[in-house]
Amino acid sequence: xxxxxxxxxxxxxxxxxxxxxxxxxxxxxxxxxxxxxxxxxxxxxxxxxxxxxxxxxxxxxxxxxxxxxxxxxxxxxxxxxxxxxxxxxxxxxxxxxxxxxxxxxxxxxxxxxxxxxxxxxxxxxxxxxxxxxxxxxxxxxxxxxxxxxxxxxxxxxxxxxxxxxxxxxxxxxxxxxxx
Numbered sequence: 462x463x464x465x466x467x468x469x470x471x472x473x474x475x476x477x478x479x480x481x482x483x484x485x486x487x488x489x490x491x492x493x494x495x496x497x498x499x500x501x502x503x504x505x506x507x508x509x510x511x512x513x514x515x516x517x518x519x520x521x522x523x524x525x526x527x528x529x530x531x532x533x534x535x536x537x538x539x540x541x542x543x544x545x546x547x548x549x550x551x552x553x554x555x556x557x558x559x560x561x562x563x564x565x566x567x568x569x570x571x572x573x574x575x576x577x578x579x580x581x582x583x584x585x586x587x588x589x590x591x592x593x594x595x596x597x598x599x600x601x602x603x604x605x606x607x608x609x610x611x612x613x614x615x616x617x618x619x620x621x622x623x624x625x626x627x628x629x630x631x632x633x634x635x636x637x638x639x640x
Contacts (some may be wrong), residue, residue: 484519
């Protein structure tokens with residue numbers, strides 16, 4: 462319960478309208494397999510992670526209560542080829558996940574300051590990233606190394622902050638999969 466001081470009554474008054482219950486449970490179970498080897502000039506590393514996620518949200522608002530069961534696979538591939546004693550080329554692919562933070566999902570309006578309020582989105586999804594890299598290494602005889610890498614990242618369901626008008630001079634920030 463929340464008690465707020467009321468100057469007109471000169472006492473603390475219980476404010477049940479400001480009290481909210483929130484249940485959050487997230488279980489993540491994962492298994493990972495990795496195989497790697499080198500054959501003459503060619504090296505590789507192959508990985509696969511399977512991840513099961515269970516998420517349950519419960520609160521005072523019936524519209525915001527839900528649970529989610531999800532199984533995802535996250536492969537990774539790293540390959541390299543040695544051109545000579547001093548140089549090597551390499552390439553890689555990985556898939557990753559970024560789970561939303563708890564406060565991204567809480568469906569209550571909270572004032573950060575006089576001009577900013579924030580509210581979570583209980584239906585926000587995890588963000589997935591696919592990353593591809595290609596690179597080149599050159600090792601000098603004195604032990605120094607120079608390398609160059611090109612990479613590309615593509616995100617699905619990217620989590621972004623949205624800011625919209627809420628009341629006069631107050632904006633409301635929330636999170637959504639809009640990026």
